Amino acid sequence: MFAYEFMQRAFIAGVMAGLLCSFVSLFVVMQRLAFAGVGISHSALGGVAVGLLAGVNPVLSAGLFCTAVAWLIGFISKKGDIHADTVIGVLFSATMALGIILISLTQGYYPDLMGFLFGNILAVTRQDLWILGIVGTAIALFLMLFFKELLFVCFDEETAKAAGLPTTFLYYALLTVIAVTIVICVKILGIVLASALLVIPAITGYELARNFRGVLVVSLVSGVSTAMAGLVLSYHLNLPSGATIVLCATLLFFAAMLLSPRRRWIHALKGRETGTGNFSTT
Amino acid sequence: MELEHKQPPVEVADLTVQLGDKLVLDNLNFTVKEGSFTSIIGPNGAGKTTLVRVLLGLIRPGKGSVHLFGSIPLRSRNRRHGIGYLPQRKEFDRRFPVSALDVAMMGRVACMGLFRFPKPKDRDAALETLRRVGLKDDQTHRPIGELSGGQQQLVFLARALCSHTRLLLLDEPTTGLDPAGQERFYDVVQTLRRNLGLTILVVSHDVDTISRFADRFICLDRSVLVQGNPAEVLASSHLKEAYWGRSEQIPLSTGCLGVL
Numbered sequence: 001m002f003a004y005e006f007m008q009r010a011f012i013a014g015v016m017a018g019l020l021c022s023f024v025s026l027f028v029v030m031q032r033l034a035f036a037g038v039g040i041s042h043s044a045l046g047g048v049a050v051g052l053l054a055g056v057n058p059v060l061s062a063g064l065f066c067t068a069v070a071w072l073i074g075f076i077s078k079k080g081d082i083h084a085d086t087v088i089g090v091l092f093s094a095t096m097a098l099g100i101i102l103i104s105l106t107q108g109y110y111p112d113l114m115g116f117l118f119g120n121i122l123a124v125t126r127q128d129l130w131i132l133g134i135v136g137t138a139i140a141l142f143l144m145l146f147f148k149e150l151l152f153v154c155f156d157e158e159t160a161k162a163a164g165l166p167t168t169f170l171y172y173a174l175l176t177v178i179a180v181t182i183v184i185c186v187k188i189l190g191i192v193l194a195s196a197l198l199v200i201p202a203i204t205g206y207e208l209a210r211n212f213r214g215v216l217v218v219s220l221v222s223g224v225s226t227a228m229a230g231l232v233l234s235y236h237l238n239l240p241s242g243a244t245i246v247l248c249a250t251l252l253f254f255a256a257m258l259l260s261p262r263r264r265w266i267h268a269l270k271g272r273e274t275g276t277g278n279f280s281t282t
Numbered sequence: 283m284e285l286e287h288k289q290p291p292v293e294v295a296d297l298t299v300q301l302g303d304k305l306v307l308d309n310l311n312f313t314v315k316e317g318s319f320t321s322i323i324g325p326n327g328a329g330k331t332t333l334v335r336v337l338l339g340l341i342r343p344g345k346g347s348v349h350l351f352g353s354i355p356l357r358s359r360n361r362r363h364g365i366g367y368l369p370q371r372k373e374f375d376r377r378f379p380v381s382a383l384d385v386a387m388m389g390r391v392a393c394m395g396l397f398r399f400p401k402p403k404d405r406d407a408a409l410e411t412l413r414r415v416g417l418k419d420d421q422t423h424r425p426i427g428e429l430s431g432g433q434q435q436l437v438f439l440a441r442a443l444c445s446h447t448r449l450l451l452l453d454e455p456t457t458g459l460d461p462a463g464q465e466r467f468y469d470v471v472q473t474l475r476r477n478l479g480l481t482i483l484v485v486s487h488d489v490d491t492i493s494r495f496a497d498r499f500i501c502l503d504r505s506v507l508v509q510g511n512p513a514e515v516l517a518s519s520h521l522k523e524a525y526w527g528r529s530e531q532i533p534l535s536t537g538c539l540g541v542l
Contacts, residue, residue, distance in 0.1 A: 030375075145396075145397050146396075148400065149391060152391050154378075155374070155378055156374065159369055162340060162367045162369070163389075163392035164339075165391070205379075206377060206379065210379060212380060214379070215379045
């Protein structure tokens with residue numbers, strides 16, 4: 001299958017997207033932003049539609065649009081006394097509705113639209129690879145440089161703020177990272193499925209490891225391996241690549257759940273709580 | 283540096299805080315001496331937690347001034363050196379993948395610069411602090427969610443001590459702990475205060491327990507009603523008015539107050 005140049009590009013793109021999404025997913029899960037990922041990825045439809053209507057590169061317009069939506073989610077949920085899930089629920093449907101209306105207003109047929117919705121990894125160009133490589137490296141560097149601060153904020157935002165950490169900057173930066181990651185992976189996974197790889201690798205890690213270092217390693221390994229497995233399967237079985245990658249990741253998650261040592265100690269913990277009558281933290 | 287040490291750990295002068303249209307703190311004046319164990323007491327809604335947030339630089343005073351070791355508390359991490367904070371106990375994700383040592387290391391983040399990675403000396407300092415608060419070596423590497431409530435609170439105390447702490451701010455630190463757990467927690471704090479020369483400022487609702495540890499009470503109900511040693515404050519009519527007036531608490535036979 002690697003005799004074809006487009007397959008080589010698809011494979012490189014799959015590995016890079018798997019690595020990037022699984023790294024970002026650690027923070028998405030720790031900060032409980034899984035639904036924000038879904039909301040931001042679906043809002044990309046509005047951004048793509050704006051790009052198609054205005055004759056601008058849809059990836060660029062989607063990037064700007066998704067970042068704006070991510071910041072709006074953050075701003076309203078922080079300042080407006082509304083729970084983040086409620087804000088996401090509103091913006092998620094509103095931006096999709098906007099996208100559908102804008103697309104209906106455009107004249108002609110856009111073959112790329114299905115690619116944006118469901119991903120088309122075989123159409124990845126050399127330029128897409130460069131964008132994925134450069135932006136992905138920048139995101140990974142940011143996460144590494146601010147790792148200890150982000151870990152603190154995800155665990156206990158109030159104390160991190162009291163310690164003088166720039167919690168507001170870190171929160172918006174994380175939302176931006178999620179938005180940009182989604183947009184640069186849209187061609188591979190599609191708008192509908194992009195958010196899945198921002199959650200599944202880390203929760204697979206949660207099942208198999210008890211410390212964030214272990215969770216990160218499992219997350220990276222599962223992200224890359226499911227991306228490769230999904231690509232190989234989609235090539236041989238002639239299936240949509242994005243959907244196959246997401247299903248592979250989901251299967252790995254269920255396998256991790258079945259094999260999880262965590263399940264055993266959760267039961268042990270419950271037993272101990274009942275035994276001592278100590279106060280609960282859950 | 284020499285000058286800084288001569289400044290009192292906490293100096294509050296004419297402090298007034300208004301949140302929205304509500305006057306939360308009204309013209310507060312008090313000083314906390316170095317090495318003291320001071321407790322801020324008062325009924326619900328007295329402004330105790332707001333005062334802590336002002337001391338941490340999270341809320342700006344509308345009027346008056348606050349100085350910690352002679353400096354104005356600002357929201358910058360280099361001003362956090364020497365100030366440890368333990369917030370009110372609250373729920374957290376029990377599956378959050380960090381060990382007790384990782385949580386204590388978070389306290390070191392406050393005194394590390396941006397773009398700096400933790401070094402072995404940071405890890406050793408965090409381990410030493412966990413031992414100081416009474417955590418056993420085998421517990422330091424266990425996930426925080428696996429520890430009991432009392433052990434978790436000790437880990438959070440260790441985190442508060444990890445930034446070269448000289449002033450420890452504790453906000454209702456024993457909420458949710460049973461009476462024996464509360465005694466043990468304050469015993470640890472008292473020992474740390476003696477061994478490390480810490481200044482302790484604790485906000486507490488539980489007057490009965492804290493009166494056995496604190497050497498100074500400040501009774502707050504928007505303004506400072508009375509301050510002095512615990513016996514004086516507990517005997518004061520102002521204290522009883524503060525609690526009785528809100529029908530939340532009654533005096534115990536010991537002269538302390540109990541929650542209704």
